[in-house]
Amino acid sequence: MSGNNLIINNEGRKRRITTPLIALLIAVVISIAFASVFVYYPMEVILQPVRPPVYFETGSNAGAYDLGGSDTTSNTISVSIGSNGASLNITVHPTYQTTVYKNVTKIVNRDSKGYNVWINIRWTNISIMVSSLGSTFPTQSQSSNVTICFVSSSRSTSGFPTPGYSVDVRCVSLQSTSTGLTYIGFLGARSSWEIDLYVYIPEGANIDGSTIYTAEIHLIYTPSGETPP
Amino acid sequence: MIYILILFLFVLSFDLIYGSVFVYYPSSMNISPTSPPLVFEAGYNVSCVDISRVSRGALFYTDFESIPSNWHMINGTLTGRGFIGVGGYWSIIDQGFKGRGLRGFPLLWQVREHKTYTPYYPDIRFVQQTTNAIRIDSYTAGASSLGNGYLMLIAPREFFNNTIINTRFNAYFSFTGTRAIGYIDLVNSTIDRRNDTVIFSTYGDCSPYWRKYNTPTYIWLYNVSQAGGPISYNINSTVGDLAGYDLYMTYVITLSDCWIQQTVYFDVFWMALYERSTGSLIYNFSFPYNSYSVVLERSDTYGDYGYLRFGIPGFTASYWGQDISSLTNLWISSKIMIRSGVGFGGIMLTNLSNYYIFSINSSGYANILRYSAGSWALLSYSSVPGYTNSTWYVLVVSYVRSGGTNSFTLYVYDVRGNLLTTITASDTTFTPKYAGLASYTSNLLYIDDVYDDFIVSTSDPRTVIFQNIPESGYMVYIIDNLNNIVNYTTSAGTTVYLGVVNDIVVGTGSDGKISITYPNNFLCINYTVSSSDAILGGDVYSLSYVRYSINIGSNKTSALASNIYISSSSYKISGAIPLKIYNNDVKPYYIRLILDTSSSISSYLTLNITIALSPSATADPIRIVGGSVVAGSSGWISLSGGSYAYIYVTGYYTSSGQSSTLNLYLEYCSLSNENGVCVFYPIQMVINS
Numbered sequence: 077m078s079g080n081n082l083i084i085n086n087e088g089r090k091r092r093i094t095t096p097l098i099a100l101l102i103a104v105v106i107s108i109a110f111a112s113v114f115v116y117y118p119m120e121v122i123l124q125p126v127r128p129p130v131y132f133e134t135g136s137n138a139g140a141y142d143l144g145g146s147d148t149t150s151n152t153i154s155v156s157i158g159s160n161g162a163s164l165n166i167t168v169h170p171t172y173q174t175t176v177y178k179n180v181t182k183i184v185n186r187d188s189k190g191y192n193v194w195i196n197i198r199w200t201n202i203s204i205m206v207s208s209l210g211s212t213f214p215t216q217s218q219s220s221n222v223t224i225c226f227v228s229s230s231r232s233t234s235g236f237p238t239p240g241y242s243v244d245v246r247c248v249s250l251q252s253t254s255t256g257l258t259y260i261g262f263l264g265a266r267s268s269w270e271i272d273l274y275v276y277i278p279e280g281a282n283i284d285g286s287t288i289y290t291a292e293i294h295l296i297y298t299p300s301g302e303t304p305p
Numbered sequence: 306m307i308y309i310l311i312l313f314l315f316v317l318s319f320d321l322i323y324g325s326v327f328v329y330y331p332s333s334m335n336i337s338p339t340s341p342p343l344v345f346e347a348g349y350n351v352s353c354v355d356i357s358r359v360s361r362g363a364l365f366y367t368d369f370e371s372i373p374s375n376w377h378m379i380n381g382t383l384t385g386r387g388f389i390g391v392g393g394y395w396s397i398i399d400q401g402f403k404g405r406g407l408r409g410f411p412l413l414w415q416v417r418e419h420k421t422y423t424p425y426y427p428d429i430r431f432v433q434q435t436t437n438a439i440r441i442d443s444y445t446a447g448a449s450s451l452g453n454g455y456l457m458l459i460a461p462r463e464f465f466n467n468t469i470i471n472t473r474f475n476a477y478f479s480f481t482g483t484r485a486i487g488y489i490d491l492v493n494s495t496i497d498r499r500n501d502t503v504i505f506s507t508y509g510d511c512s513p514y515w516r517k518y519n520t521p522t523y524i525w526l527y528n529v530s531q532a533g534g535p536i537s538y539n540i541n542s543t544v545g546d547l548a549g550y551d552l553y554m555t556y557v558i559t560l561s562d563c564w565i566q567q568t569v570y571f572d573v574f575w576m577a578l579y580e581r582s583t584g585s586l587i588y589n590f591s592f593p594y595n596s597y598s599v600v601l602e603r604s605d606t607y608g609d610y611g612y613l614r615f616g617i618p619g620f621t622a623s624y625w626g627q628d629i630s631s632l633t634n635l636w637i638s639s640k641i642m643i644r645s646g647v648g649f650g651g652i653m654l655t656n657l658s659n660y661y662i663f664s665i666n667s668s669g670y671a672n673i674l675r676y677s678a679g680s681w682a683l684l685s686y687s688s689v690p691g692y693t694n695s696t697w698y699v700l701v702v703s704y705v706r707s708g709g710t711n712s713f714t715l716y717v718y719d720v721r722g723n724l725l726t727t728i729t730a731s732d733t734t735f736t737p738k739y740a741g742l743a744s745y746t747s748n749l750l751y752i753d754d755v756y757d758d759f760i761v762s763t764s765d766p767r768t769v770i771f772q773n774i775p776e777s778g779y780m781v782y783i784i785d786n787l788n789n790i791v792n793y794t795t796s797a798g799t800t801v802y803l804g805v806v807n808d809i810v811v812g813t814g815s816d817g818k819i820s821i822t823y824p825n826n827f828l829c830i831n832y833t834v835s836s837s838d839a840i841l842g843g844d845v846y847s848l849s850y851v852r853y854s855i856n857i858g859s860n861k862t863s864a865l866a867s868n869i870y871i872s873s874s875s876y877k878i879s880g881a882i883p884l885k886i887y888n889n890d891v892k893p894y895y896i897r898l899i900l901d902t903s904s905s906i907s908s909y910l911t912l913n914i915t916i917a918l919s920p921s922a923t924a925d926p927i928r929i930v931g932g933s934v935v936a937g938s939s940g941w942i943s944l945s946g947g948s949y950a951y952i953y954v955t956g957y958y959t960s961s962g963q964s965s966t967l968n969l970y971l972e973y974c975s976l977s978n979e980n981g982v983c984v985f986y987p988i989q990m991v992i993n994s
Contacts, residue, residue, distance in 0.1 A: 128328065141892060141975035142982050144339035150892050151339065153982060164332040169339040172862040174985040196329075202336055212856055212863040213987060222336060236901040236968040237863065237987035250334055275336065279858040283338040295330040304327040 129187035130263065130297045131161025135179035135270055142169045144285075155181050164295070170275035172283070174239050177273040178231070183267040183295065191297040193260040194304055195224070195248060200291035202251050207280030213237040221276040223247040224293075226260050226269045241274040250291040257304065263297065336476065342890035343944070343973050344861035345986070348882035348951060351775050351824050353830035354994075355849040355877060356819060359772070362636070362764025362843030365625050365740075368734035368814025369407040369757055371397055374796065376627040377741075379657065380616050383586075386464070391597075393621020393744070394464060398600050402640050402697050402720070402757040403787060404813035409744035409754045410461055410649060411621040414590075414613040415498040416441075416599065418606075419453040419505045426607050427452025427562070429699045431599045432827045437594040438572035439599075439613070443562035444477065445570075452607070453513065454560040456573060458590070459751045461494050462554050464549040468587065469579040470526060470542045472558065475572040477534040487529030488513060488559040488570045491544060494521035496555040497750055498610040500504075505608060511563035521551075535572070543581060552645065553751060556562060602749075612749060617676065617726040619749045622653050622660070624741025625761060630656075633706040637740050638766050638809050638842070640720070640757040641699045643667050648746040650754030652702050661732070662743050663702045663715045665689055667752070671717045673730040684730035689717055691725070695760040698725070699758075699806055711735055716767075722792070758810040766809045766842030771801040771821070773975045778824030783840055785812030789838075809842035821848060827953055828880035855883055866990045872957040873994040875911070883990060884952040886916070886971065891946040894973040896940040898952065900927045901968040908932030912956030912992070915939050923953065927969075931959075941977070958994035965992050 138155035145151040154167040161184075168177055185191060205220035216237045225231075225247040233239035241247065248258045263269060277283070296304045337587060372387065381390025387408075388395040394410045401407075418429040428446030431439060431454070439453040465608040470491070478486050492515050496504055504514045514977035515523045525543035547554070556576065562569045577589040592613075601611035602617070612618055641650045643665070649672065651664025659677040666672060669692030673685040689698070700717040704711065711732050717725045740761050746752040760766050771781050774796045781801045782793040791808045794801060811817045817840040819832040830848070834840055851870040858864065864884050888894055898916055906929060914928035917937055924940035944950045952971075969988040975981030 107977055130328070132330070132332075137976075137981055140981040143342050143975065143984070144890060145892075147427050147891050150890075154335075164330065165335070166333070167335040167337060168982070169337050170982075171339055171341040171984060172858075172860045173341075173987065176983050176985070177443040178979075178983070197502075202334075205338075209859045212865050212913075213989070216863075216987070224334060233985070236903045236970075237989070239970065239985050240361055250336075251950075273334070277338055279860045283340060287337065289336040289338075291331050291334040291336075293334065295332055296327055297330075298325075298327045300325050300327075302325060302327075 111251050125156060126273055128160060128162050130183060130185050130191055132157045132164045132297045133182040133184050135181045137179050138176065138181060143171050143175070143180045144169055153177060153180055157181065166273070167288070169268065172277050172279050175275045176233070179270040180273060181271045182268050183226070183263065183271060185263045186266060187298060188265050190264040191299055192259055192301060193263050194296040195260060195303070196257045196294040196296060197250065197297050198292045198294060200250055200255060202289040202291050204251050204253065205281035207275055209276035209280030211279055216278065217276070218278050218280070220251070220278060220281060221274070223274045224250055225272040225274055227272055228269050231241060231272065238276055243272065245269060247274060312746050340559065341383065341860060342861050343886055343888050343894060343896070345857045345864045346861070346887055347855040347857060348884050348886040350852050350855050350883070351829070351850050352853060352869050352871060353821060353848060353850045353879050354872060356821065356830055356832045356846055358844055360845040361841065361843045362762040362766065364763060365627060366760040366810050366814065366839065366841055368404065368810045368812070369401060370399055370405045370813050376623060376721045377626050378623045379621070381638065384587050385585065386587055388623055390621070391590060391615040392617070393538045394460060395621070395623045396463065398463070398755065400755060403785065403808070406757040407742070408461070408754045409621060409623065409756065411619050411744055411746050412458060412460060413746070413749060415455070415457040415618055416611050416613065417455040417457070417498040419455065420507050420607040420611040421511060422509055422716050423507055425451035427454070429454035429560070429562070433454070433592070433594055433597070433599065434572055435594050436572065437593045438475070438574045441558070441560040441571045441573065442532035443560060443570060444568040446564045448568055449623060450568070451562055451565065453511070453562070457496050457557045457574070458556045459553055460556070461753065462550050462552060465491060465544050465554060465556070465578070466547040467581040468544050469581055469584070470544060470556065471577040471579060472527065472538070472540045472542070474538050474558070475519060475535040475537060476529055477570050478531050479568045480564060483530055483532040483552060484564055485511070485528060485530045485561065487561055487571060489527040489529070489540065489542065490515065490557050490559070491524040491526055492521055492555045492557055493523055493551050494555065495553045495751060496557060501608060511561045513557065513559045526781050533664060545581070553753070557812045570885045597817055604901040613658040619648070619746040620743065622655065622741055622743040624653065624655065624739040626739070628738055629740055629761070630736050630738045634763065635704045635740070636701065636762045636764065636766050636843070637704065637760070638699065638701045639742060639759045640697050640699050641665060642755045643694050644753040644755060645694065646746055646752030647748040647750065648744065650744045650752070650756070651742070652700050653741045653743035654704065654739070655741070656735050656738040659735045661711070661713065661737065663700055663713065664743070665692065665698055665700070665717060666747065667694055671715060671726050672729055674713055674730055675732055675734060677734050681709060684732060685726045685728040687726045689725050691798065699809070701806070704737070706736065708942065712735070718806045720807050722737060722804055727784060731765040758808065758811055760841060762843045765845040767804060767806045769803045769805050769840065769842060770845040771803065771848065772799070772845065773850070774799050774801055774821070775850050779829065780822045780826060782820040782822070783811060784818040784820065786816040787812055805842045811840040814839050819846065823882060827882050827951065828878070828920070829919070830880065831878045833876050835876065845891070862986045864988045869954070869990060869992045871992060871994060873959070873961040875957055875959055878955055878957055880953065882951050882953055884988065886944065886950045886952070888946050888948055890942045893943045893945045894975060895941050896944050896971060896973040897924065897941045898927055899972055900934060900937045904968045906932050907958065907963040907965045909958045909960040910956065910965050910992070911959070912954065912955050914952070914967070914969070916942055917951045917953045918942060918944070918948070929956070952988070954990070954992070961994050962994045967992065971977070
């Protein structure tokens with residue numbers, strides 16, 4: 077026994093306080109020393125790209141005559157789909173009152189399992205067009221309505237003086253008050269939906285014939301039931 | 306550290322089990338609104354609500370589809386086959402101008418003496434008997450008279466068709482042995498008593514020419530053979546269907562005195578016609594003593610001939626039985642066609658003793674004639690340019706009586722309404738009491754006249770007047786019950802005068818239609834006249850119409866038409882064109898109408914709503930019948946760039962005071978079968994009665 081012990085165990089058990097102190101000191105030293113230690117565990121990540129189970133496809137009215145155009149060139153229902161069906165660009169030319177574009181494009185699921193489908197309106201400048209002159213029909217809305225609609229089987233119009241559009245699945249507004257995520261539905265295995273556009277523009281709203289309004293959206297699909305991030 | 310590792314592995318395995326895969330496809334939707342390619346424009350803001358007749362000048366009219374009531378024949382009676390008298394035959398035949406017509410055919414008994422053999426000479430007389438018979442007499446002249454004597458009557462074959470001809474006569478033959486002394490035949494031709502060169506030539510035989518040579522053909526009725534006498538005969542000869550025979554036939558009683566040193570006579574009491582099917586009497590031609598005279602046009606020859614004079618020989622007339630003597634301003638009109646024969650046919654004014662005749666004749670002249678005190682006088686005449694027989698003409702007579710003087714104007718038209726000639730006359734002889742028709746055979750053989758469209762009127766029957774037309778450019782049509790357009794014209798103002806000379810009693814004298822159209826020829830109103838009524842020259846109609854409001858939206862993509870008034874009668878179909886649709890694109894669009902279920906529809910409404918490019922190019926309509934929607938959308942039509950289509954409404958209410966609010970859409974698409982892009986424009990129409 078040395079007289080260097082700092083703690084004297086009166087019961088005769090002397091605790092050596094030096095061991096924890098040394099451990100602590102070692103840990104600190106190790107921490108300082110091992111902070112720049114890199115441990116490499118080998119891992120293998122295999123990426124096996126597959127063709128997309130869900131993809132865009134042109135609808136029956138893609139490329140058909142749209143409203144208006146020049147004396148030599150008619151407007152068309154312009155539909156552009158990426159080479160693998162994983163991106164979509166649509167341009168249409170609606171007019172006053174109710175314009176319906178049926179089956180502009182399709183979303184097809186060729187997988188043997190279904191997927192939940194969402195859309196996320198990331199950005200839109202499709203403002204609500206408002207009539208300043210009033211309508212021939214007082215009950216008619218003075219504000220526009222621009223929606224994208226997903227149709228699984230049937231669609232119908234009803235109501236007067238503005239025919240409301242109801243489809244079997246879901247319509248989502250593309251106007252500037254409507255950004256964010258919206259759940260569309262469950263696209264079953266080996267099935268498809270048609271995509272329509274329904275546009276109502278009140279008489280008296282300003283149409284200059286050259287302005288293009290755009291909504292940037294993501295179509296999101298997932299096998300899970302989670303909300304996409 | 307192991308804790309951290311364990312934690313990491315847990316999270317990893319959790320993720321693997323639950324597949325938290327989200328696939329994001331970027332998409333952009335580009336909306337470029339454009340001005341509307343199809344726009345509304347206002348149509349006509351007029352709807353025709355009613356059309357009614359406000360006055361009628363006609364006092365009497367008939368199209369002779371049947372014998373009219375209060376129609377009479379001078380010296381004739383109404384039988385089952387029309388009017389028959391000793392002087393004429395008036396019957397309804399199928400060969401009218403439209404449908405049936407009235408035939409006027411004078412009847413005239415002819416007499417003829419005939420030298421049949423070169424060495425022998427007849428002296429045959431025709432003598433009234435106090436026994437009410439006409440005697441064909443080869444007896445009085447003694448045995449030296451040898452030859453034939455004929456009593457003949459020409460009539461249309463319809464006169465004899467399917468009849469039993471009953472001939473009642475006595476025959477005397479001076480010889481005690483039986484010999485042939487006479488024949489009764491129905492000859493398939495008109496036998497002219499003046500025919501010296503053929504029928505009554507000297508050919509060396511006792512029998513009539515047709516018996517000897519079998520031409521013309523004939524129907525044998527009876528052979529008279531006897532000894533002694535007088536013997537009484539009452540012969541019934543059955544005549545069947547005469548289809549295929551000549552239009553005119555001759556009934557002939559032939560006395561044949563062929564026996565040297567013998568004499569013979571026939572006393573003919575009557576020739577009566579009976580219906581073959583029922584045996585009922587049609588008419589009995591008898592020869593009452595002193596009711597006629599025997600007129601010999603040629604006498605003291607061996608071929609004397611003439612006729613029996615009953616009344617005015619060769620003349621027959623029929624008339625409307627209303628006394629018109631108190632009327633001083635009248636119009637009378639009739640169509641006339643001379644089918645065959647020589648003579649005239651025309652309109653008659655009479656007091657039953659005297660006659661004014663307004664006629665055309667087979668020589669192509671228009672005449673105004675007077676018959677009084679036993680003789681004819683020609684008051685005025687003119688040629689009718691281009692006249693031909695078997696052609697219809699229209700006679701229009703204007704008659705004014707003032708201070709005892711009758712002033713007449715006769716207009717002669719063709720059936721296209723062209724005026725061919727006009728003649729006038731004045732006379733003071735008598736006051737007309739009846740108006741009718743008259744036929745006359747001027748060569749005293751036969752004439753066959755047909756009449757149609759007879760009218761007596763206080764106003765000019767050559768025109769129908771339409772009042773209160775909205776403006777110039779509207780078209781007015783008169784259509785007969787056979788769906789022929791009688792005439793039409795375009796209004797130059799608010800009153801339309803539509804000429805109907807070609808068909809003064811329109812169609813076959815019942816129903817018919819009046820149509821008034823907008824300047825673009827879409828229907829404004831269509832009036833179907835009741836079958837118990839008719840459209841007549843001299844009628845005046847008045848149209849009722851309403852101007853309604855049409856509101857179109859600021860960008861011409863919505864429309865509201867209020868208070869469109871339509872007819873409240875199913876006989877009157879109103880039409881309206883509240884809206885036009887203009888395609889200002891260069892490409893066509895496919896368009897249709899849809900009736901929305903929010904519409905409020907009266908149960909009294911029957912209505913068609915359609916889209917039309919023209920009155921003859923219309924889509925299948927939206928149909929409402931008695932308030933029920935039978936078809937809720939129209940058919941599709943293609944509207945070319947730079948073209949118009951019309952929203953066209955036709956229909957009626959069956960009750961007044963009704964209102965319906967119709968909510969519709971115009972749907973148009975860039976491709977057929979609702980493909981491409983489709984647009985919906987709202988339309989509301991409020992329709993009332």
